[in-house]
Amino acid sequence: MxxxxxxxxxxxxxxxxxxxxxxxxxxxxxxxxxxxxxxxxxxxxxxxxxxxxxxxxxxxxxxxxxxxxxxxxxxxxxxxxxxxxxxxxxxxxxxxxxMYSDVEITSHSSDPLEHSRKFNLDVSGPRVLFCADAAVDLMLKSGASQYLEFKSIDASFVCDADGRFSTVPDSRAAIFKDRSLSLTEKNQLMRFFKLIQGHLASSDEAENDSNARISEDDLESPFVEFLNKMRLPPKIKSIILYAIAMADYDQDNIEVCKDVLNTKIGIDRLALYQSSVGRFPNALGALIYPIYxxxxxxxxxxxxxxxxxxxxxxxxxxxxxxxxxxxxxxxxxxxxxxxxxxxxxxxxxxxxxxxxxxxxxxxxxxxxxxxxxxxxDAKQKVARGICIMKSSLNPDVSNFVFVYPPRCLYPEQVMAIRAVQIGSNLGVCPSGMFVLYLSTLCNDATQGKELLQAAIKSLFTLPVSGNPENSSSVHSENMEEVKPTLLWSALYTQELxxxxxxxxxxxxxxxxxxxxxxxxxxxxxxxxxxxxxxxxFPETTSPENFEDDDGLSLES
CATH class of the missing domain: 3.50.50.60 (FAD/NAD(P)-binding domain)
Incomplete structure (x- = not known):
């Protein structure tokens, strides 16, 4: 019919x-x-x-x-x-x-299904916008920003195999507040950021200060080599590479790295991150997310x-x-x-x-x-996952991003896994629930699902006796932490x-x-x-178009 x-x-x-x-x-x-x-x-x-x-x-x-x-x-x-x-x-x-394969949708509870219409799940998640990136500039220039509202992403973390989160120190204030960093590590990170800022400032000046600029040879070299040259410890190097510069592949393993990040691109990404912090008064950090x-x-x-x-x-x-x-x-x-x-x-x-x-x-x-x-492009795919739970993965924040650097879940993990957790205050799920998006590049569906399932295993506990309604979380095996109970999940592989x-x-x-x-x-x-x-999008003096940063609606 x-x-x-x-x-x-x-x-x-x-x-x-x-x-x-x-x-x-x-x-x-x-x-x-x-x-x-x-x-x-x-x-x-x-x-x-x-x-x-x-x-x-x-x-x-x-x-x-x-x-x-x-x-x-x-x-x-x-x-x-x-x-x-x-x-x-x-x-x-x-x-x-x-465009999608190996779709696997699993429901462990009736709660999400009973509130189906209250969800707004992103097919292309996880996604966020940097406050100073091209998408924000385009929305302001085109006038599309008048149809949107955003909220700030509360925090950015690096996650380990046990599901523990470490804060990404993305500003001078964040470095001083971070209790997980030693005084030596804080000084090393501060000196590195100061070097980057000096290089960027000298690039913008009419008369370049050659002493402040990073050499052309270093700019064309792999970013990981430049970080090693700066003698940064592995922990800080990993934060810079995968949580701020957003490298996808294991940069220390040239044999498996399909996209070696050079220093120039790495510095440009650090500059985007740092220029996004504080651009909008109501944004706590560098990242924002559209309501709904x-x-x-x-x-x-x-x-x-x-x-x-x-x-x-x-x-x-x-x-x-x-x-x-x-x-x-x-x-x-x-x-x-x-x-x-x-x-x-x-x-x-x-x-x-x-x-x-x-x-x-x-x-x-x-x-x-x-x-x-x-x-x-049959050579590469994206594995995506969505999880629904009743409690936040981090009890202190609702909306945050985090990354699993390569090799942190298991030795054969050669790709970073990116994730965004969003709460109900952004209009994506019913009150009292949270949505987690995960993604990773992969060669095939088997590799992609293995990566995502390893991440999910580190974050969640499956319902006990198939009855998750009695509790929103259960204790992990070592009884040291409480992990949220997974209510619903979807795993799928997307063609590039x-x-x-x-x-x-x-x-x-x-x-x-x-x-x-x-x-x-x-x-x-x-x-x-x-x-x-x-x-x-030609420039116009029409009042429909916004001419400054105030044109972007951000809720506090």
């Missing part, structure tokens, strides 16, 4: 740009193109905004992962509602590929695009691409309603398998001659897909980073490839 809603025809039928899927990159480009005066049609087969960047309730989340991990299939192709130009183009079925979840970012840019004239249609699958027979260029899409919509530029969700019409050897060559572009600029452009899947900077850099680059003569 066809469940596609009955829609009236879309008018007009010609647009400058058609965007399929409301993920964050698509929504940013739709808003930027609309701001540049382009006519934009934005379509999504889902009933909600955000796609792979959405925040969903428990039922929606489970359904979305299940549907996106199913075997690809093409939609039935109804007769076209446009016949006049049918001789000039052909319709090629548009298929999807699974990361999916609010996508909706903010969609609202911004709608204000500029972008037309939105949800629950409307695109079933085929319309390709010109002679030029083999895309000229539009066919909707599930049967209507053909035309545009010279098309931007699609990364889950689509894009067909390409091969040059005809015969004048009557038909769509069977088509090929597909597969953009999946990079954006592509062709006659049909495609955006990227969520990456393995904690923030959006790399993803947004790729999105800006894609926009300029699509519209090389247009400015990305």
């Amino acid at each position: 066809d469940e596609t809603p009955s829609y009236p025809p879309i008018e007009p039928t010609d647009f400058d740009l058609i965007v399929v899927g409301t993920g964050l990159p698509q929504s940013v480009i739709a808003a930027a193109a609309s701001s540049a005066g382009k006519s934009v049609l934005h379509l999504d087969s889902n009933s909600f905004y955000g796609s792979h960047f959405s925040s969903l309730n428990l039922d929606e989340f489970s359904s979305f992962l299940t549907s996106q991990s199913a075997v690809s299939s093409s939609h039935p192709n109804p007769p076209s509602s446009v016949a006049a130009d049918a001789a000039d183009y052909v319709a090629l079925d548009l298929k999807t590929r699974p 979840g990361q999916g609010e970012l996508t909706q903010a840019f969609c609202r911004r695009a709608a204000v500029k004239g972008c037309i939105y249609v949800l629950r409307m699958p695109v079933i085929a691409l319309l390709m010109e027979k002679e030029s083999r260029h895309c000229k539009g899409v066919r909707l599930a309603s049967g209507q053909d919509i035309f545009s010279q530029k098309l931007l699609v969700d990364p889950s689509f398998v894009v067909p390409v019409l091969v040059a005809p050897s015969q004048p009557d060559c038909m769509p069977e001659s088509s090929q597909v572009i597969n953009l999946v 897909v990079m954006g592509s600029f062709e006659s049909i452009s495609s955006t990227s899947m969520p990456d393995g980073n904690l923030n959006y900077n790399v993803l947004l850099d790729a999105t800006v680059k894609l926009f300029h490839q699509m519209y090389p003569q247009e400015e990305f």
